[in-house]
Amino acid sequence: xxxxxxxxxxxxxxxxxxxxxxxxxxxxxxxxxLVVGYLLVTSVGPLVSWVFLDATFQGSGPGDCVxxxxxxxxxxxxxxxxxxxxxxxxxxxxxxxxxALLALAFVPQFIEGFPGRKWLGIFGMTGLPIIGYVLIPGxxxxxxxxxxxxWGGLMLTLILAYIGIxxxxxxxxxxxxxxxxxxxxxxxxxxxxxxxxxxxxxxTVLFMASVMLPLFLPEGISFEKLVRALIxxxxxxxxxxxxxxxxGLQAIxxxxxxxxxxxxxxxxxxxxxxxxxxxxxxxxxxxxxxxxSLFKDTxxxxxxxxxxxxxxxxxxxxxxxxxxVAIEGYVFVAFCFxxxxxGISRYSQNLERKLDTGHKT
Amino acid sequence: MKRMISAAIxxxxxxxxxxxxSVHAATTLESVKAKGHLQCGVTxxxxxxxxxxxxxxxxxxxxxxxxxxxxxxxxxxxxxEFTPLTAKERFTALQSGEIDVLSRNTTWTLTRDVxxxxxxxxxxxxxxxxxxxxxDIGVDDAEQLDGATVCIQSGTTSELxxxxxxxxxxxxxxxxxxDTSEQTVQGFAAGRCDVLTSDRSQLAALRSKLADxxxxxxxxxxxxxxxxxxxxxxxxxxxxxxxxxVLFAQINAEELGITMDNAGxxxxxxxxxxxxLLGTDGDMGAKLGLPDDFGLAIVKQVGNYGEMYDxxxxxxxxxxxxxxxxxxxxxxxxxxxPPVR
Numbered sequence: 001x002x003x004x005x006x007x008x009x010x011x012x013x014x015x016x017x018x019x020x021x022x023x024x025x026x027x028x029x030x031x032x033x034l035v036v037g038y039l040l041v042t043s044v045g046p047l048v049s050w051v052f053l054d055a056t057f058q059g060s061g062p063g064d065c066v067x068x069x070x071x072x073x074x075x076x077x078x079x080x081x082x083x084x085x086x087x088x089x090x091x092x093x094x095x096x097x098x099x100a101l102l103a104l105a106f107v108p109q110f111i112e113g114f115p116g117r118k119w120l121g122i123f124g125m126t127g128l129p130i131i132g133y134v135l136i137p138g139x140x141x142x143x144x145x146x147x148x149x150x151w152g153g154l155m156l157t158l159i160l161a162y163i164g165i166x167x168x169x170x171x172x173x174x175x176x177x178x179x180x181x182x183x184x185x186x187x188x189x190x191x192x193x194x195x196x197x198x199x200x201x202x203x204t205v206l207f208m209a210s211v212m213l214p215l216f217l218p219e220g221i222s223f224e225k226l227v228r229a230l231i232x233x234x235x236x237x238x239x240x241x242x243x244x245x246x247x248g249l250q251a252i253x254x255x256x257x258x259x260x261x262x263x264x265x266x267x268x269x270x271x272x273x274x275x276x277x278x279x280x281x282x283x284x285x286x287x288x289x290x291x292x293s294l295f296k297d298t299x300x301x302x303x304x305x306x307x308x309x310x311x312x313x314x315x316x317x318x319x320x321x322x323x324x325v326a327i328e329g330y331v332f333v334a335f336c337f338x339x340x341x342x343g344i345s346r347y348s349q350n351l352e353r354k355l356d357t358g359h360k361t
Numbered sequence: 362m363k364r365m366i367s368a369a370i371x372x373x374x375x376x377x378x379x380x381x382x383s384v385h386a387a388t389t390l391e392s393v394k395a396k397g398h399l400q401c402g403v404t405x406x407x408x409x410x411x412x413x414x415x416x417x418x419x420x421x422x423x424x425x426x427x428x429x430x431x432x433x434x435x436x437x438x439x440x441x442e443f444t445p446l447t448a449k450e451r452f453t454a455l456q457s458g459e460i461d462v463l464s465r466n467t468t469w470t471l472t473r474d475v476x477x478x479x480x481x482x483x484x485x486x487x488x489x490x491x492x493x494x495x496x497d498i499g500v501d502d503a504e505q506l507d508g509a510t511v512c513i514q515s516g517t518t519s520e521l522x523x524x525x526x527x528x529x530x531x532x533x534x535x536x537x538x539x540d541t542s543e544q545t546v547q548g549f550a551a552g553r554c555d556v557l558t559s560d561r562s563q564l565a566a567l568r569s570k571l572a573d574x575x576x577x578x579x580x581x582x583x584x585x586x587x588x589x590x591x592x593x594x595x596x597x598x599x600x601x602x603x604x605x606x607v608l609f610a611q612i613n614a615e616e617l618g619i620t621m622d623n624a625g626x627x628x629x630x631x632x633x634x635x636x637x638l639l640g641t642d643g644d645m646g647a648k649l650g651l652p653d654d655f656g657l658a659i660v661k662q663v664g665n666y667g668e669m670y671d672x673x674x675x676x677x678x679x680x681x682x683x684x685x686x687x688x689x690x691x692x693x694x695x696x697x698x699p700p701v702r
Contacts, residue, residue: 076413077417080415080416080417081413081415081416081417084417085417086413086443087417087418089416139472147442149442149443149444149445152417207449209454210450210453211449211450212453212454213503214453214454214457215453215456215457216457217457225459225569242428267505294400304445304450305405305444305445305446305447305450306445307405307413307445311405312413314406314541315405315406315412316406316412316413316447316568317408317415317543318406318408318412318542318543319408319412320408320409320565320566320569320570320679320680321679323569323570324570324572326543
């Protein structure tokens with residue numbers, strides 16, 4: 001809502017008036033309200049008591065989970081594993097720094113008028129990955145090395161999603177421009193690339209990357225599994241991204257190209273200064289949609305034995321010492337995903353409003 | 362195009378920098394020593410065999426088998442890195458050199474041994490497929506299961522064994538297939554089937570997941586042979602021998618009564634078998650390319666076979682498995698290790 005929206009008169013704002021117009025305006029709406037109300041009352045109560053009132057939060061072991069409610073103690077005790085995977089305890093500060101920097105770069109984007117938030121955003125896209133590249137694996141600048149087989153949990157999910165998102169956008173843009181190019185070879189290559197990767201399920205890509213690729217590589221050269229998965233995810237995702245962006249490029253009227261040409265701009269400046277800024281703005285919802293689906297698709301690395309947050313939870317709910325903690329585990333994973341996906345979605349709406357130049361109808 | 366090329370080069374560069382390109386030395390032992398640690402392939406979570414604990418460190422009998430190899434090679438059971446692998450990618454990971462030992466609940470079969478370019482270095486657990494039944498149906502023996510509905514996890518050899526068993530006995534059954542073991546046990550708990558089948562080592566753990574574990578029991582029948590053990594690449598006999606004799610050393614240590622606690626005192630033993638195993642006499646280690654006291658390092662840091670068994674899957678653990686056929690041959694089991702001499 002912008003501030004210029006005119007509010008209705010005060011007398012039409014009372015709760016009774018509101019209920020009469022929204023809940024009980026006709027007999028079938030009244031019926032629906034009652035049915036939905038009944039369902040809410042009967043389901044929310046038990047849900048709240050399961051999640052909060054009867055739940056066990058504190059304790060020392062499986063024996064403390066005796067109530068009817070959720071056993072959050074299980075999540076609580078394994079939280080370290082769910083977040084950091086096998087990352088050594090004494091080095092987890094490095095991951096914490098990355099979490100803090102990630103929050104520093106992106107949380108201010110939600111706050112109107114936060115000082116320097118544009119620069120923080122740019123830092124998030126450029127400096128942050130570089131710092132992460134140094135800090136998380138270590139092995140340079142006197143930092144102890146941590147092999148990628150020890151990365152796991154939420155941290156791994158974020159790494160996969162973040163690198164996938166960050167790398168697939170520029171590659172996608174190049175592919176989309178290439179597909180609309182006048183040069184037949186470039187256009188052909190881009191079409192083949194996009195159509196091949198888009199036609200293959202991600203699960204197949206990951207499987208190829210994890211099972212087939214090592215067999216093709218010469219003896220002695222081995223990419224780490226995580227890197228193989230990352231390359232697979234990025235290439236697969238950029239094919240999707242290219243098609244989303246191509247949609248935006250097609251929506252730009254021919255006149256814009258010609259006008260830019262008439263100003264004497266070369267091809268790249270025409271694209272960079274005139275066409276892409278308009279096209280990308282148009283397809284923000286599509287791009288964000290792709291980001292969110294990528295974020296959730298990262299859980300597929302489970303099938304190649306990488307412990308993302310879902311993998312970490314699934315491997316621990318099998319522990320015979322804990323009984324029936326599967327629901328708690330999955331609810332926790334769902335909650336984590338919801339927080340991040342909802343954040344991405346809010347950010348995009350924010351961005352759309354900010355970039356709105358009034359051309360939308 | 363230029364940008365695309367540079368982007369591609371960029372990715373390749375980042376990928377190259379991120380990955381460790383381990384240069385293979387002539388033998389597995391040399392490359393393991395050069396790396397400074399053993400790379401061991403395990404499951405991505407199977408109670409008692411290999412599972413991450415609260416602190417994210419790996420535990421289980423398969424894990425300890427790798428730790429014993431590390432203790433033998435480096436004198437340090439902690440010099441192991443674990444690679445969690447799914448059932449499908451386990452053999453590739455070994456063939457491609459990503460891991461040095463595969464210790465992942467893998468059944469030794471003729472096809473795997475002969476056609477995959479692998480060698481099974483022994484058996485660290487003799488498993489077999491069994492049945493968990495609801496007490497209500499009043500069955501005491503698998504022969505009475507004609508016409509039963511059976512809950513089973515898809516894509517496992519258990520599915521094939523089950524079909525074989527019922528066909529051989531001329532009985533009918535109706536399979537209800539689930540994706541994960543968690544869902545299988547939920548299906549059983551919900552009464553969708555009379556019987557649940559899985560490896561015996563897992564039945565007790567699955568039973569403990571029931572709301573009332575005493576409502577179900579494990580039948581005495583074992584319908585398949587599942588010898589599980591560590592696997593190495595074919596073509597490196599030295600490494601094959603090392604893994605094989607690490608396992609034998611643990612079994613021999615139990616037979617000779619050497620434990621984690623008394624290993625130090627046993628160094629003074631007059632028994633020549635003990636002396637050879639612990640390296641106070643002879644050059645058994647040197648013959649394998651290991652330090653002569655490799656046996657001492659294994660027993661001191663990981664324990665003998667019995668200690669390893671009790672700690673991970675034994676009666677006092679959540680799995681609660683009796684030794685059964687996994688006892689020493691002297692105690693009625695089938696564990697029999699050749700002598701160290």
